[in-house]
């Protein structure tokens with residue numbers, strides 16, 4: 680057996696998305712190159728033309744929308760020992776969830792203006808709504824440091840669990856002045872950390888691209904909004920940007 684045969688084989692796949700998360704990985708750094716001592720990348724359209732259907736770990740980027748995508752991701756699941764939902768389009772439905780604001784016909788008309796007769800309007804879903812996902816790496820785009828950390832942990836057989844505390848924790852550790860104090864609304868209190876409070880550190884609102892915490896402190900967020908003169912309505916649309924699929928799933932579960 681060659682040395683390469685002993686390495687864990689990793690493949691990347693993209694569905695409905697901008698491929699920005701895969702693109703992040705092309706900004707290679709020493710940590711990533713170090714990983715290649717233990718893994719072999721066998722499919723990665725962003726950076727190589729070779730491809731293989733033999734892999735151990737499948738990184739699935741993008742939302743699942745069409746029938747054809749469902750069949751493809753099921754095949755990937757059959758082939759892979761481990762499936763990672765990579766980036767928020769895959770892990771949450773991400774910005775593709777905005778499509779759910781419209782009917783099929785409305786969406787086609789808005790995007791294609793009457794030139795849509797041959798196009799299929801899919802219903803965006805995160806990967807775990809179609810096949811079993813073993814690990815989630817959130818973010819839009821994903822954060823390379825977290826990806827490397829997750830892959831190392833998975834290779835060591837420990838799996839990977841993303842942080843389940845709010846972005847505010849990382850923001851406070853950076854000693855940022857809270858954006859609420861500057862007249863901005865921020866989703867940090869209920870959003871999963873792991874990005875190092877990327878946006879607030881640059882003066883930008885957190886739009887919850889890493890998704891809501893497993894058990895977000897809704898009461899705390901409500902009280903914070905009230906303190907600064909906002910209402911839930913002021914943030915609903917912001918939540919919708921990345922969390923629409925989860926909010927729909929929760930509404931469905933409540934009906935049962």
Ligand code: SF4
Nearest residue numbers: 696699766767768819
């Ligand atoms: S999560 Fe964001 S960066 Fe990644 S593929 Fe989706 S839209 Fe692009």
Ligand code: SF4
Nearest residue numbers: 847850857858865867
């Ligand atoms: S700016 Fe946002 S993330 Fe930072 S402390 Fe305030 S609410 Fe939390």
Ligand code: SF4
Nearest residue numbers: 874878885886887888
């Ligand atoms: S601060 Fe919020 S929107 Fe920005 S990267 Fe982190 S989770 Fe995403």
